[in-house]
Amino acid sequence: MKTITLNNGIEMPVLGYGVFHVSPEECERCVADAIHTGYRLIDTAQAYYNEEGVGNAIVRLDVPREELFITTKVWISNAGEEKAARSIDESLRKLRTDYIDLLLVHQPFGDYYGTYRAMQKAYREGKVRAIGLSNFYGARFVDLTENMEVKPAVLQVEAHVFAQQTVMRETIAPYGTRLMAWGPLAQGADNLFKDETLRGIGAKYGKSNAQVALKFLTDEGIIAIPKSMHKERMKENFEIFDFELTEEDRRAIHRLDTGKLKVDHNDPVLAKFLLDYDKNFNPSN
Numbered sequence: 104m105k106t107i108t109l110n111n112g113i114e115m116p117v118l119g120y121g122v123f124h125v126s127p128e129e130c131e132r133c134v135a136d137a138i139h140t141g142y143r144l145i146d147t148a149q150a151y152y153n154e155e156g157v158g159n160a161i162v163r164l165d166v167p168r169e170e171l172f173i174t175t176k177v178w179i180s181n182a183g184e185e186k187a188a189r190s191i192d193e194s195l196r197k198l199r200t201d202y203i204d205l206l207l208v209h210q211p212f213g214d215y216y217g218t219y220r221a222m223q224k225a226y227r228e229g230k231v232r233a234i235g236l237s238n239f240y241g242a243r244f245v246d247l248t249e250n251m252e253v254k255p256a257v258l259q260v261e262a263h264v265f266a267q268q269t270v271m272r273e274t275i276a277p278y279g280t281r282l283m284a285w286g287p288l289a290q291g292a293d294n295l296f297k298d299e300t301l302r303g304i305g306a307k308y309g310k311s312n313a314q315v316a317l318k319f320l321t322d323e324g325i326i327a328i329p330k331s332m333h334k335e336r337m338k339e340n341f342e343i344f345d346f347e348l349t350e351e352d353r354r355a356i357h358r359l360d361t362g363k364l365k366v367d368h369n370d371p372v373l374a375k376f377l378l379d380y381d382k383n384f385n386p387s388n
């Protein structure tokens with residue numbers, strides 16, 4: 104597996120498997136299938152309510168823990184130094200592990216300063232190997248990063264061939280922060296799988312649109328975590344290291360960038376939805 108080195112020196116796979124919208128019941132099976140396929144990076148979150156499924160899969164399978172790279176995220180309802188610290192211990196328990204490889208602040212809402220402080224402490228205590236942010240754009244990213252000692256190793260944001268995040272990549276570069284793409288297949292939007300440019304490029308190498316799109320991201324040094332519930336698609340998304348894109352291919356894919364995101368974190372309606380999310384969607388409420 105191709106890896107990249109984070110700003111604290113640790114190695115992280117450049118391709119992984121995400122479990123957003125995977126039910127707790129299905130999660131163990133999906134993560135086991137993904138690990139059997141060859142994935143070593145798994146991306147979950149407190150707010151996916153399926154960390155236990157990830158934990159059960161990693162304990163059940165015969166893969167040494169140090170070969171795996173487990174990412175999770177602190178949700179808004181656990182924001183603030185004390186609550187976040189407790190929630191990190193809860194994530195460790197659910198994930199059935201002594202350490203989390205990468206821990207992110209999931210959303211730029213609530214007391215995320217307190218959350219990040221708790222994450223820095225967990226990092227220093229060895230409970231977490233790297234910390235970072237998700238969905239922090241522009242000034243919010245710079246403000247938190249400038250004020251914290253441990254610079255984010257990773258920023259996870261929406262990124263795909265139609266939204267290549269060129270500005271954010273420039274913003275985070277001075278801190279050595281690496282971009283991690285959520286929705287690397289544009290969340291299954293048809294236009295990606297039917298796009299003629301991707302199709303034309305893939306035809307030259309016997310590869311699908313999904314494979315070309317993921318290859319492009321990882322070539323750019325962007326960590327990609329496609330999600331699929333289907334084993335054959337997990338395999339398809341994993342088989343991207345046996346062909347090369349040319350400069351001309353890359354230029355054509357750069358031209359697909361519209362800069363438009365599907366999810367706008369400056370939208371007050373989204374902010375309210377996310378602030379109420381745990382109340383409305385936590386299955387244990």
Ligand SMILES: NC(=O)c1ccc[n+]([C@@H]2O[C@H](COP(=O)([O-])OP(=O)(O)OC[C@H]3O[C@@H](n4cnc5c(N)ncnc54)[C@H](OP(=O)(O)O)[C@@H]3O)[C@@H](O)[C@H]2O)c1
Pocket residue numbers: 120121122123124146147209237238259260284285286287288289290291292296313328329330331332333336337339340
């Ligand atoms: N930090 C955040 O706020 C945030 C937000 C969203 C996501 N994420 C993370 O990023 C991961 C990936 O993002 P995502 O799940 O939203 O979207 P995605 O990976 O871009 O797309 C997933 C969708 O594409 C379909 N799909 C996957 N591979 C395919 C293939 N080869 N051909 C055709 N269809 C395919 C899947 O369907 P099937 O499952 O039916 O195959 C699913 O509908 C998440 O699972 C999560 O870990 C983070």
